[in-house]
Amino acid sequence: xxxxxxxxxxxxxxxxxxxxxxxxxxxxxxxxxxxxxxxxxxxxxxxxxxxxxxxxxxxxxxxxxxxxxxxxxxxxxxxxxxxxxxxxxxxxxxxxxxxxxxxxxxxxxxxxxxxxxxxxxxxxxxxxxxxxxxxxxxxxxxxxxxxxxxxxxxxxxxxxxxxxxxxxxxxxxxxxxxxxxxxxxxxxxxxxxxxxxxxxxxxxxxxxxxxxxxxxxxxxxxxxxxxxxxxxxxxxxxxxxxxxxxxxxxxxxxxxxxxxxxxxxxxxxxxxxxxxxxxxxxxxxxxxxxxxxxxxxxxxxx
Amino acid sequence: xxxxxxxxxxxxxxxxxxxxxxxxxxxxxxxxxxxxxxxxxxxxxxxxxxxxxxxxxxxxxxxxxxxxxxxxxxxxxxxxxxxxxxxxxxxxxxxxxxxxxxxxxxxxxxxxxxxxxxxxxxxxxxxxxxxxxxxxxxxxxxxxxxxxxxxxxxxxxxxxxxxxxxxxxxxxxxxxxxxxxxxxxxxxxxxxxxxxxxxxxxxxxxxxxxxxxxxxxxxxxxxxxxxxxxxxxxxxxxxxxxxxxxxxxxxxxxxxxxxxxxxxxxxxxx
Numbered sequence: 001x002x003x004x005x006x007x008x009x010x011x012x013x014x015x016x017x018x019x020x021x022x023x024x025x026x027x028x029x030x031x032x033x034x035x036x037x038x039x040x041x042x043x044x045x046x047x048x049x050x051x052x053x054x055x056x057x058x059x060x061x062x063x064x065x066x067x068x069x070x071x072x073x074x075x076x077x078x079x080x081x082x083x084x085x086x087x088x089x090x091x092x093x094x095x096x097x098x099x100x101x102x103x104x105x106x107x108x109x110x111x112x113x114x115x116x117x118x119x120x121x122x123x124x125x126x127x128x129x130x131x132x133x134x135x136x137x138x139x140x141x142x143x144x145x146x147x148x149x150x151x152x153x154x155x156x157x158x159x160x161x162x163x164x165x166x167x168x169x170x171x172x173x174x175x176x177x178x179x180x181x182x183x184x185x186x187x188x189x190x191x192x193x194x195x196x197x198x199x200x201x202x203x204x205x206x207x208x209x210x211x212x213x214x215x216x217x218x219x220x221x222x223x224x225x226x227x228x229x230x231x232x233x234x235x236x237x238x239x240x241x242x243x244x245x246x247x248x249x250x251x252x253x254x255x256x257x258x259x260x261x262x263x264x265x266x267x268x269x270x271x272x273x274x275x276x277x278x279x280x281x282x283x284x285x286x287x288x289x290x291x292x293x294x295x296x297x298x299x300x301x302x
Numbered sequence: 303x304x305x306x307x308x309x310x311x312x313x314x315x316x317x318x319x320x321x322x323x324x325x326x327x328x329x330x331x332x333x334x335x336x337x338x339x340x341x342x343x344x345x346x347x348x349x350x351x352x353x354x355x356x357x358x359x360x361x362x363x364x365x366x367x368x369x370x371x372x373x374x375x376x377x378x379x380x381x382x383x384x385x386x387x388x389x390x391x392x393x394x395x396x397x398x399x400x401x402x403x404x405x406x407x408x409x410x411x412x413x414x415x416x417x418x419x420x421x422x423x424x425x426x427x428x429x430x431x432x433x434x435x436x437x438x439x440x441x442x443x444x445x446x447x448x449x450x451x452x453x454x455x456x457x458x459x460x461x462x463x464x465x466x467x468x469x470x471x472x473x474x475x476x477x478x479x480x481x482x483x484x485x486x487x488x489x490x491x492x493x494x495x496x497x498x499x500x501x502x503x504x505x506x507x508x509x510x511x512x513x514x515x516x517x518x519x520x521x522x523x524x525x526x527x528x529x530x531x532x533x534x535x536x537x538x539x540x541x542x543x544x545x546x547x548x549x550x551x552x553x554x555x556x557x558x559x560x561x562x563x564x565x566x567x568x569x570x571x572x
Binding site: 040041043045046048050051053054055056057058059060061062063064081082085086089090 | 405411412413414415416418419421422423424425426427428429430431433434452453456457459460463
């Protein structure tokens, strides 16, 4: 996903002179081609995320669309107030990019698990949270962030996520229907955890139950009305690689009509102490295909 | 010219005292300490145009110590960015003059209030000017207390590394912060040496001596290729005897009698 990001950024930067990339001394083997091709619009701010973010705001105030780039919680929580005050309050075109959203960095441990980012960032004024599931969604989110010219947060996985569905033409139109189904239960997913959700739907299909699966890469109250497409399903399982509190499931509960029941599948706080790879941590949180299929079966019987 | 900036400073102080009195606001002491710096900056140094606050070649001024905004609002109003009468709205319900500096006000580049944000933002602007080969400059006013913030030291590392000699950091070094004397809370001494060690070009002046302020700010950058740091030794509450060097005036609002006394001492226009 990070490769899709940098490739798309370079494509856009060739025609859009306003694009500026500021990295927090991270992005080895990813950002070098951008730095070589656009030296005047590239900066390594060093391991100093607060200043990186304020500098980005300053650059943006002079006409650039700035992308700050780092991993996990470093470009978000470490400098949350700079995002809040310098970028969002001033409504400046800065896109904060974090590689390793969720538990993509697995056994690197709790410091590298970005599992409170959606909850915190979506509360900020003028902010749009982008949480793509695959490389095409990542590129689409980047283009949308640019065209909007406002504060945004782009939550990427890391490297190697596979393409999960055909690219969508317009990400402003709400949840993307990735797999159609008539079962009472539908999965609404944000981020790369779409993959096990699709696998769960496949398991259910083999058992004769067709479940709809939606990918929701664009999260902002501004787009709440576009989520109507989800509400024809009266039972929704929200899936996110994030803690329960305040994340994607909470967002859906805030905007859903009263006759829609939402069951949140997310990471329990107590799992913070666990060590292991992304798949292990997903399974421990019940975010693997089997657990999600089981959850859907039980939910549909309720 | 000297007389003009002194009158300007007196007017800034006079307005400020009345503004904080009207709305029972704090932070008058730190506004008084930087009034002379603002008077010389806006009187003679900054390239700004009240009729076109956003004109592209202007110098940018960032008030990082946003809590002392009454002084800057008064400065901008006196300079003609908005009507002086609007100063009466300071801190009132529905006013755009909130009691930490607001970018919604003409002539204000950036809102602050949380300390340690202005210098990094100023670095971003200065970097933009360098990358776009523009000649305008970026000035930022910092408090001494806010130099406790680590974010400032990230920016202090950043600016010389990127040779931002179009950036000027002015430290209003009045030696008193929120809960006590700087030397007792978290000592900054030797402050000039710290900036020099980080590769800034540094000058130290009496921040109430208009000739000294003028002389320093007319020789920018202090050294080619380096950001300039002007450490202005100031007195918190300067200009009103009962406020001077008193921590209390970080918080207290002058009552009507004290305002009258202050205006008499300041000697500015009423």
